[in-house]
Amino acid sequence: MINKLCIIGVGLIGGSLARDLRAAGVVREIVGHGRGLGNLELAVELGVIDRAAVSSADAVRGADMVVIAVPVGAIGQVLADIAPAIGAQSVVTDVGSVKGSVVAAARDSFKQHFSRFVPGHPIAGTERSGVGASLSGLYRGRHVILTPESDTAGDAVQRVSDMWRHTGARVSTMSAQEHDAVLAASSHLPHMLAYALVDMLVRRDDHRKVFDFAAGGFRDVTRIAASDPTMWRDICLNNRKAIVEMLRQYRDDLGAMIAAIDKGDGQWLEETFARAKHAREILFPNNDK
Amino acid sequence: MINKLCIIGVGLIGGSLARDLRAAGVVREIVGHGRGLGNLELAVELGVIDRAAVSSADAVRGADMVVIAVPVGAIGQVLADIAPAIGAQSVVTDVGSVKGSVVAAARDSFKQHFSRFVPGHPIAGTERSGVGASLSGLYRGRHVILTPESDTAGDAVQRVSDMWRHTGARVSTMSAQEHDAVLAASSHLPHMLAYALVDMLVRRDDHRKVFDFAAGGFRDVTRIAASDPTMWRDICLNNRKAIVEMLRQYRDDLGAMIAAIDKGDGQWLEETFARAKHAREILFPNNDK
Structure with missing residues (x-):
């Protein structure tokens, strides 16, 4: 049972997790924080969180489980902001699509509390974002990868693993480096290829015809080119070496x-x-599928 | 009304067309021919064609509409085989994914009857093949591109266009060269990229993990890598210049x-x-979608 769950970034990923844990009856209170006030108000209105905190430090105070569910480019700042307020009994995890850079940032910010940080990545999502897009069951049957370091506390890994299992997800562990290589291949490379394809074709004089006469295969291949540009910029910047190697x-x-x-x-x-x-x-x- | 429709190659594309035209009540008799005897028998059994002819030349004799629905690599041979048996009132069309090479082959084989050949390409299909995969409604709302030459007979174009409209398809015309450039961009290039992606990843030592942890985006991008290798080899060989240009x-x-x-x-x-x-x-x- 989680007594106080804190979600930083109550969007599609964080909101869907909150919904599942509440439905599973394994959480007493859910406190959220995020940059968009309107989104936080909507999250309370929808019952996804019980209340919104005014700062991330305030949100994590007294929480036994903290989930950082912001895009990978914003995780470093959140880690720095919450580090002073993290209690010795808190467990902190994240949902970032890259793990090596997050581990480095957490080590920097958390110092002796680093053992309470469990790097995580649920492989799920849609092209939509915001708490309005969150839904129950998003993680059922999906993979969640945890990348604990040698000095990550075993009980912290267990608690994060248990949390994800309540959503119906399949939890695996591997090293951050392996995660970043595997995801560079299965996710980051395909996204780059789709972006490059659409960007190339749209520069053609006949691009309207190209899209008009496109069949299902083209729609399939290019669907992920509708993904969030800022998020993907940050994934590139945080997993440069592996992505460049794949692309080469x-x-x-x-x-x-x-x-x-x-x-x-x-x-x-x-x-x-x-x-x-x-x-x-x-x-x-x-x-x- | 089509008095005798001849389908050479009674597979997914030819079979689905036959089903739609019969359902629309615009054809009196459907004769089929193809290389696979078992497939032809199944086509008769399923009522997709009325009877199977023993040779393509026999099949086209007396047909007012001939549809060559074999893969693009086999069209040249079919054109050569049927040329001597084509009547002055017959209209011949094809469904090949490349048009420039088909036009050249038809000009070679048909000579003074070339004006009766209407190059065509329905942009539809699934990864499945054979008459067992054929279905009604495959062409509803889909594009069919016709690429008549300056010496193609106007009435022949009209009859092929009318035929496709009975399936609910949207018929457009453009030059063979434009077709081959547009399709190289919207279809041939994406297929090459998907094949190259899967082929690269499967050579990795960790390829099982890459596929295991892949999300929907990867499945979308690689779906067309399950397309028929022989068909795509032939498309490459028949549209080399445009595909190489795109890939470069x-x-x-x-x-x-x-x-x-x-x-x-x-x-x-x-x-x-x-x-x-x-x-x-x-x-x-x-x-x-």
């Missing part, structure tokens, strides 16, 4: 594909396409 | 993005992502 390799791979098409190497093309099709079918046995 | 520009664009991430140019990244997001939202007002 991808660019090299495209070079090989261009050469094969240019010289009409049908065998290379068919084998490469078949390998990709086979891999996707094996790795996603249920093709869609 | 995309690779150059990635270079600019890599440089921006590498040097931490947040402003460049946010502006590029915002432009892409804005463009996608404007050009696809109804974000999904």
Whole structure:
């Protein structure tokens, strides 16, 4: 049971977590804080949080569980703001899409209390944002990755893990470095490719025709180019090395594909396409969703 | 009214067209031919075609409308096979994803009858194939592009256009060259990017984790990598110039993005992502599907 849950950043991610924990009956009081006053008022109105605090330091005081649910670019500042107010019995976690930079910032701010910080990342979300977009069940069956360091307290990891399990999520642990490499591949690289594709096509004189005559595949590929630009700028800036490495390799791979098409190497093309099709079918046995 | 409709290649595309035209009551008899005997038998059993012909030349004899619904790599051979059997009153059309190479092949095979050939491309389909996957309503609201040449007969274009309108499709015309450039951008390039992405990631040691922890965006982006490898090999080989040009520009664009991430140019990244997001939202007002 969580006595006082504090959510910093009551948006889609934080709001949905609050809804699930309340529905599961595992939390007594939920206090929220965030930058948008209107959003906080709406969160109270919707019953997602019980009350809004005027500052993040005020919000975390006396909380046994603190969830920092702001975009990755804002986590460092929140950590610095709340560090002086964190009690010895509090557990703090976050939901940032990058973990290495968050761990470094938490170590800087929390110092001897760093062991109470459990870096986390629920792999869930929609293109929408704000508490109005929050919903119950967002995390059911989804992965939550925790990246505890060697000096993270075991009981703190356990409490964060238990919290996420109440939402129906599947909790895994790995190192921050592994998380950032895996997510660079599965999430950050695809987002970069989709942004680059839309940005390239929209600069064409005939872009209206290109979009008009596009089929479902194009819509699928470009859907994530509607993701939040600021959030993705910050993910890039916080996971630069891994993302650049992925993009460089991808660019090299495209070079090989261009050469094969240019010289009409049908065998290379068919084998490469078949390998990709086979891999996707094996790795996603249920093709869609 | 079509007196005798001949479908060469009774798969998803040809079968779905036959179903719609029969349902619309605008065809008297449907004769099919294709390479797979089992598929043809199934097509008769399902009532998609009335009877199967033993050869393509036999199938087209006396047909007032011939639809070549085989993959683009096989169209050239079909055109050569049926050319001697095409009557002066027949209209022939195809469904190939590339038009320039098909027009050239038709001109070669049909010679003085070339005016009866109306190059066409319905922008519809699923990852499934074969007549068992065919369904009514596949073309409702979808685009069909016709690319008549200056010497294509106007009445032939009209008849093909009327046929497609009976399926609920929206029919447009443009030049073969414009079609191939627009489709290279909206379809061929995205397919290449998805194939390259899956092929790159699956070669990683941690590829199982990458796929396990992938969210919806990754599934969306890679869905079309499950498309038919032979078909896409042939599209590449038949639209080499336009696809290579697109891929080269995309690779150059990635270079600019890599440089921006590498040097931490947040402003460049946010502006590029915002432009892409804005463009996608404007050009696809109804974000999904």
